[in-house]
Amino acid sequence: MTVIEADPSELVATAGRLGQARQRRLTAAADLRGLAMPEMPPGLEGYIEGVINSAASGLNTQAGDWADIGRDLASRAMWAIIAGYGVLRMPGVAAMRGLYGLFSNGVKVAEQRRLWQMLRAWSLYQSEVAPIAARGERSMEALRAFMLWQQELSRIVPHGKLAAVLAGEGDAAKYMRVAAGPLKGLRGTVGKVTPFISMITSTDTMIRGSSMPGWRGDVDRYVVAPVTLGASGVAGASALGIIALTPGGQIVVGAVLIGAGVWVVGNIAWDHRKEIAHAVAKGGKFVIDHPIVAGPVGVPYAAGKEIYDHRHEIAHAVVSSGEFAVDQVSKTPGRLKDAGETILDGATSAPGKIVGLFH
Amino acid sequence: MRALAGRLRAVADSVGHDDDGIRSSILGMHFRGPAAMRLRQRAAGILGQSGKVSSELSDAADRLMREATKVEQAQKERERLLALAAEEAKKAGSM
Numbered sequence: 019m020t021v022i023e024a025d026p027s028e029l030v031a032t033a034g035r036l037g038q039a040r041q042r043r044l045t046a047a048a049d050l051r052g053l054a055m056p057e058m059p060p061g062l063e064g065y066i067e068g069v070i071n072s073a074a075s076g077l078n079t080q081a082g083d084w085a086d087i088g089r090d091l092a093s094r095a096m097w098a099i100i101a102g103y104g105v106l107r108m109p110g111v112a113a114m115r116g117l118y119g120l121f122s123n124g125v126k127v128a129e130q131r132r133l134w135q136m137l138r139a140w141s142l143y144q145s146e147v148a149p150i151a152a153r154g155e156r157s158m159e160a161l162r163a164f165m166l167w168q169q170e171l172s173r174i175v176p177h178g179k180l181a182a183v184l185a186g187e188g189d190a191a192k193y194m195r196v197a198a199g200p201l202k203g204l205r206g207t208v209g210k211v212t213p214f215i216s217m218i219t220s221t222d223t224m225i226r227g228s229s230m231p232g233w234r235g236d237v238d239r240y241v242v243a244p245v246t247l248g249a250s251g252v253a254g255a256s257a258l259g260i261i262a263l264t265p266g267g268q269i270v271v272g273a274v275l276i277g278a279g280v281w282v283v284g285n286i287a288w289d290h291r292k293e294i295a296h297a298v299a300k301g302g303k304f305v306i307d308h309p310i311v312a313g314p315v316g317v318p319y320a321a322g323k324e325i326y327d328h329r330h331e332i333a334h335a336v337v338s339s340g341e342f343a344v345d346q347v348s349k350t351p352g353r354l355k356d357a358g359e360t361i362l363d364g365a366t367s368a369p370g371k372i373v374g375l376f377h
Numbered sequence: 378m379r380a381l382a383g384r385l386r387a388v389a390d391s392v393g394h395d396d397d398g399i400r401s402s403i404l405g406m407h408f409r410g411p412a413a414m415r416l417r418q419r420a421a422g423i424l425g426q427s428g429k430v431s432s433e434l435s436d437a438a439d440r441l442m443r444e445a446t447k448v449e450q451a452q453k454e455r456e457r458l459l460a461l462a463a464e465e466a467k468k469a470g471s472m
Contacts, residue, residue: 028405
């Protein structure tokens with residue numbers, strides 16, 4: 019199987035260096051040709067002139083060759099970006115996409131749970147309270163039923179939202195205005211695009227293979243990518259209104275995408291753990307140097323200074339303990355396989371359990 | 378001649394240093410696939426040619442230094458013989 023990988027930023031940086039190398043070659047060639055020949059023994063002058071001319075000619079040729087390769091690299095970088103392959107696979111971009119996915123899917127799962135609770139509350143109101151209330155406005159029976167409804171449902175739906183349940187009369191769109199999480203407009207707009215980007219990268223991973231090494235690459239290619247492809251397809255179709263998912267369906271899709279996002283972000287964090295640990299250690303210095311800034315967030319100056327003074331040991335301990343954990347996992351494949359089968363069994367039975375709540 | 382040798386050696390060292398930087402850039406960049414392999418093979422060929430240029434310039438610089446030393450020694454010997462001849466002529470004249 020042919021695996022093609024390219025990091026456009028590195029290709030462009032190398033193309034830039036080759037451009038500079040070309041310039042230096044041309045300058046060196048010009049310097050050689052401009053050298054004044056001193057008096058020297060007969061025979062030597064001919065040899066030296068021959069070497070200088072040959073070297074200058076060779077340097078000019080190399081300048082042209084480096085320029086060709088540099089242009090080739092710049093062109094390939096551009097195509098990689100256009101194909102969306104390089105940009106989407108760059109660790110920084112993949113991490114941002116993964117973190118945004120965790121945020122948006124986490125918010126979606128939470129707001130769909132609130133929506134589902136409000137719909138359930140309305141359903142219960144209709145079945146338990148409304149028929150009694152219809153028998154007469156001043157019926158004590160209706161009032162008791164209503165108070166019982168409030169008492170039961172306030173354990174699930176916040177008290178402040180009970181009035182909205184009645185006002186909405188079972189209209190999911192009205193309930194969503196109350197249940198919506200932060201940045202709904204942005205999530206709605208971006209949510210029409212990001213599922214398709216996920217579908218492209220997942221398909222690419224399934225066909226070309228994962229960039230992750232070892233067993234992680236196999237899990238990424240044969241488990242995470244197909245699951246993400248399916249879930250993203252459903253999410254994208256729902257975002258465009260092609261299919262209508264129930265709140266339960268949204269929760270299932272969101273939970274699957276959260277799992278995929280944790281996998282992506284976790285792997286990126288693991289692969290860049292040393293840089294992250296270094297950034298944490300450096301970031302602590304700002305807090306130490308600016309204790310007044312640190313004050314509002316409650317970081318005691320003295321404790322912070324202790325942490326800063328021992329930042330390298332702490333960073334090393336974080337990295338070492340992570341490596342120790344991985345070392346233990348890789349040494350116990352049997353236990354990991356058994357644990358994985360248990361997790362998979364739980365995950366595949368979860369959708370059935372969630373859908374069952376609506377019946 | 379020594380000055381020329383110094384200039385040739387400086388160019389050779391600069392080309393060699395440049396080659397090291399190019400080699401580590403090309404080998405270090407995240408680029409895999411058939412095109413990457415062809416590119417790296419082509420770059421290896423160019424770096425090989427560049428290495429030859431560097432070593433020819435270094436060899437020429439070394440030869441210039443050796444010839445310069447020979448010329449200096451020949452000049453010193455000539456001066457010594459001239460001084461000796463002048464002294465003998467002076468002795469012959471005084472007799």
